[in-house]
Amino acid sequence: MPEMKNLGHIDRALTNMSVAYMQAADAFIADKVFPIINVQKRSDVYFTYSKADMFRNEVVERGRGAESAGGNWNIGQGDPYLCRKYAFHYDITQEERVNYDKPIDVERDTLEWLSQKMLLKREVDFTNSFFKAGVWGTDITADGTTIKKFSDQASDPVKFVNDQMLAMAENTGKKPNFIIMAPDVFYALKNHDAIMDRIKYTQKGIITLDLIASLFEVEKIFVPWGIYNAGPQTPGYDDTKDDMKFLYKGCMLIGYRTPRASLKTATAGYIFAWTGLEGASSYGSRLVRIKMDQLGLGTERFEMEMAYDMKAICKDLGVFVKDLV
Secondary structure (H helix, E strand, O other), rough: OOOOOOOOOOOOOOOOOOOOOOOOHHHHOOOOOOOOOOOOOOEOOOOOEHHHHHOOOOOOOOOOOOOOOOOOOOOEEOEEEEEEEEEEEEEHHHHHHHOOOOOOOOOHHHHHHHHHHHHHHHHHHHHHHHOOOOOOEEEEEOOOOOOOOOOOOOHHHHHHHHHHHHHHHHHHHHOOOOEEEHHHHHHHOOOOOHHHHHHHOOOOOOOOOHHHHHOOOOEEEEEOOEEEOOOOOOOOOOOOHHHEEOOOOOOOOEEEEOOOOOOOOOEEEEEEEOOOOOOOOOOHOEEEEEHHHHHHOOOOOEEEEEEEEEEEEEHHHEEEEOOOO
């Protein structure tokens, strides 16, 4: 009897399962924090009204038969936005279409892969535009002495945030209404004695984002869980080629945002999306299918594209705090 090394079983691909690491859309916040303005032109300007002129107390008593006091208000031109185009593609060959076994669906899998790439690119740009030192009017470093870290049980996170809110409200007339905090900052707060002591008499007795938001008196706290691979790009399948890191770590942004774009409205940031291109939707994104027979008969390129600009508009409406953990 011949030896049957595979015990008579021929390996085939399972059609009801496969493995892929995919980041959920809620791991990213680039489309959730600031209003998105759809623009028809790639670049344009906007106007800013002087904060100093708006808040100066200049009204005085009018004497009998005298003219009223008068003044002046000024308008400046903000830095122009410029929507840059970002794109990425994958070429599907005819061989891939006919040779892959289920559950691989080369078109669906390509679209999901490209979507992940574009979402990650957008999120990285968001962190570079808003979530770093040097962007906002106030940068604070929790050095452990002058400013205690939230991981230090001797710190007072609520007082620290309230102090920043008071300072911003006094300087701008706007009370902060949102916070972005890295996951490790959130867990430092969740396990902080001062926070737990404040909520121990609540109904649930469990520290949630909503409870922390109510303690800090902001409408919304964002905790983004996006990650990226800092490892080198090399060909072939190899799980040892990754160096996974959080996009957001150890930092927090306190700010004020308007719920929607409008005239004469102050906000920490806006997203300008170039939707004037044919087929472009939110964030100026679109999918293009291009015949690429020059690469082989039946080859088709799936290309995703986005066109946007992320801008800090009112820099005094943001406070960036780093090294909190």
